[in-house]
Amino acid sequence: MLKNRLISLRKQKGLSQYEAADRLGFSRGKLSNYEQxxxxxxxxxxxxxxxxxxxxxxxxxxxxxxxxxxxxDTYDSMEKINDLLRKYNIDQSGFFDIEKWKNLGPEEIKQLESYFQFVVQEAEKHNSKKQQED
Incomplete structure (x- = not known):
């Protein structure tokens, strides 16, 4: 089964054995052995x-x-929330009750990201204004 899948996938990408082997970091002979x-x-x-x-x-x-x-194919809301926390450099300690956030769907996560963007922008405005005053 493996050999058939390898050949099929390579052809779907429109690659010769030489091209596929090069991109994979293999010799053509090694890839050929797998495909055979x-x-x-x-x-x-x-x-x-x-x-x-x-x-x-x-x-x-x-x-x-x-x-x-x-x-x-599984949507992991906690993974997405943690990605957002890292992206916006938000310290998550005590930030939320995890159990309440686990069931958020993609749309709610987009809304959460918009909120994070807003909070970061407001903080930047505040810091900029404070620096100008000093």
Missing amino acids: GTRQPDYGTLEVIADFYDVSIDYLLGRSANRKSPKD
């Missing part, structure tokens, strides 16, 4: 290939018909 099924990649190599083709390792190995893992 005469050699099996180790786990680290599978990760590189999966990342390059933007598919899950399970898909590469034929364990799933879904190109992406179920985790990839």
Whole structure:
């Protein structure tokens, strides 16, 4: 199954074996062996290939018909909130009760980001005004 998926994914990207191997950091012979099924990649190599083709390792190995893992399709509101906290350099200690925020959807997260932008802009205005006064 792996060899068929590798060939199919490479062709979908419109790449020759030489081009794909070069982009993956492999020799053409190594990629050819994987595509012929005469050699099996180790786990680290599978990760590189999966990342390059933007598919899950399970898909590469034929364990799933879904190109992406179920985790990839799951919206993680806490991950998005933590991303925003890092992006806007907001100290999260005591910032919120995590249990109340876990069920936010994509639209609510966008609203939260807009609020963070507003708060940061207002703080910058305040600091600028304070510096001008000093």
